[in-house]
Amino acid sequence: MNDVLLANDWEGRQRMDEKYDVIGDVHGCFHEFKNLTVRLGYDWASGLPVHPDGREIVFVGDITDRGPESLTMIDVTAGLVEKGFGRYIPGNHCDKLYRWMIGRPVQVSHGLECTVRDLNTLPLKKRSDIMQTFIRLYEQSPLYLILDDGKLVVCHAGIRGEDIGRPVGKRLRSLLLYGDTTGKTDAHGRPERRDWAKNYHGSSLIVYGHTPVGKPRWKNRTVNIDTGCVFGGSLTALRYPEEETVSAVSSMPFTADSFRSFSD
Numbered sequence: 001m002n003d004v005l006l007a008n009d010w011e012g013r014q015r016m017d018e019k020y021d022v023i024g025d026v027h028g029c030f031h032e033f034k035n036l037t038v039r040l041g042y043d044w045a046s047g048l049p050v051h052p053d054g055r056e057i058v059f060v061g062d063i064t065d066r067g068p069e070s071l072t073m074i075d076v077t078a079g080l081v082e083k084g085f086g087r088y089i090p091g092n093h094c095d096k097l098y099r100w101m102i103g104r105p106v107q108v109s110h111g112l113e114c115t116v117r118d119l120n121t122l123p124l125k126k127r128s129d130i131m132q133t134f135i136r137l138y139e140q141s142p143l144y145l146i147l148d149d150g151k152l153v154v155c156h157a158g159i160r161g162e163d164i165g166r167p168v169g170k171r172l173r174s175l176l177l178y179g180d181t182t183g184k185t186d187a188h189g190r191p192e193r194r195d196w197a198k199n200y201h202g203s204s205l206i207v208y209g210h211t212p213v214g215k216p217r218w219k220n221r222t223v224n225i226d227t228g229c230v231f232g233g234s235l236t237a238l239r240y241p242e243e244e245t246v247s248a249v250s251s252m253p254f255t256a257d258s259f260r261s262f263s264d
């Protein structure tokens with residue numbers, strides 16, 4: 001009898017305990033992604049990172065562009081999602097790559113040219129396979145994730161407390177993919193952004209990326225884990241429910257101008 005109860009309890013706990021490693025913007029930095037997941041205890045023997053404790057990888061988007069191995073990241077991400085070992089939401093780069101793949105007119109710039117170049121070096125069959133894989137991944141992915149009964153929210157660039165749980169309309173879609181932009185540009189010609197995290201007073205932890213910062217930036221119950229791996233910073237994971245960050249140093253050249261600093 002005790003054994004049965006223990007077994008049920010154990011099964012219940014396996015279902016209830018949601019454990020995630022949320023990964024910041026990878027931008028084709030497969031080498032750093034692999035290093036980081038190994039440090040987090042993932043086993044690559046199957047060709048995909050699998051955790052012995054059933055932890056799941058969650059990507060905040062922007063897995064491709066700029067970096068050296070965007071196509072490998074597409075394969076790995078799609079493989080994890082297909083097998084139920086991981087989750088993914090698209091970032092603005094993913095959205096643009098998708099639109100390019102389905103033949104929409106987009107500017108092949110800001111790192112998309114690297115992914116397109118990599119695709120164009122492949123034999124036609126392989127090129128078509130990877131495009132189908134990415135199109136399928138993108139089309140089946142939500143723009144944000146509500147996990148652990150709402151205690152954890154993952155988005156690419158931003159969300160407001162009152163948006164959580166709401167269907168995604170045009171305004172929310174833009175906030176999720178691009179952040180809270182003013183429509184103006186700053187001295188570097190980059191979109192001027194409002195600090196939405198400053199105005200967030202909810203209790204769910206919001207994990208996001210999109211804006212490269214020197215180290216993970218905590219503000220209220222939000223954390224930006226885009227530590228600019230492709231710009232020579234590091235690739236960061238937020239371990240949940242532990243709420244601790246782990247970063248793997250980047251092998252890419254450091255470009256200080258790519259990082260934002262906040263006055264808080």
Ligand SMILES: [Mn+2]
Pocket residue numbers: 062091092093156157177209210211
């Ligand atoms: Mn982004």
